[in-house]
Amino acid sequence: MSTSTDEQKRRTAPVRLRRSKRRAAEESANAILESMSDGFVAIDREWRYTYVNRVAEQMARLPREEMLGRTVVGSVPKNRRYANRARAPPRDA
Numbered sequence: 001m002s003t004s005t006d007e008q009k010r011r012t013a014p015v016r017l018r019r020s021k022r023r024a025a026e027e028s029a030n031a032i033l034e035s036m037s038d039g040f041v042a043i044d045r046e047w048r049y050t051y052v053n054r055v056a057e058q059m060a061r062l063p064r065e066e067m068l069g070r071t072v073v074g075s076v077p078k079n080r081r082y083a084n085r086a087r088a089p090p091r092d093a
Helices: 002-035 054-060 082-085
Strands: 041-043 047-053
Touching: 047 054
Parallel strands: none
Antiparallel strands: 041 047
8 A cells, every 4th residue: 555655656756846846936036026125016918916026015005915916007096096197297398
């Protein structure tokens, strides 16, 4: 009976190793992105947030949980969507 268990472990070892390496790479990338002094976001092809670092969360003044999975425009409350336009100088200035 232990031979079938040993065989199963031998067959699944490469899969477990790949998962472990992928997890370590993701953790390393997250540590780098979170340590940046710049805001960083990642979006998918449908313009949904897939990653928001701490600085971007502070810049948006929204918790990242509210941003993740939502579209870029859909995550910004309507009352703040055009707030920066009022502060921007005229285009021909």
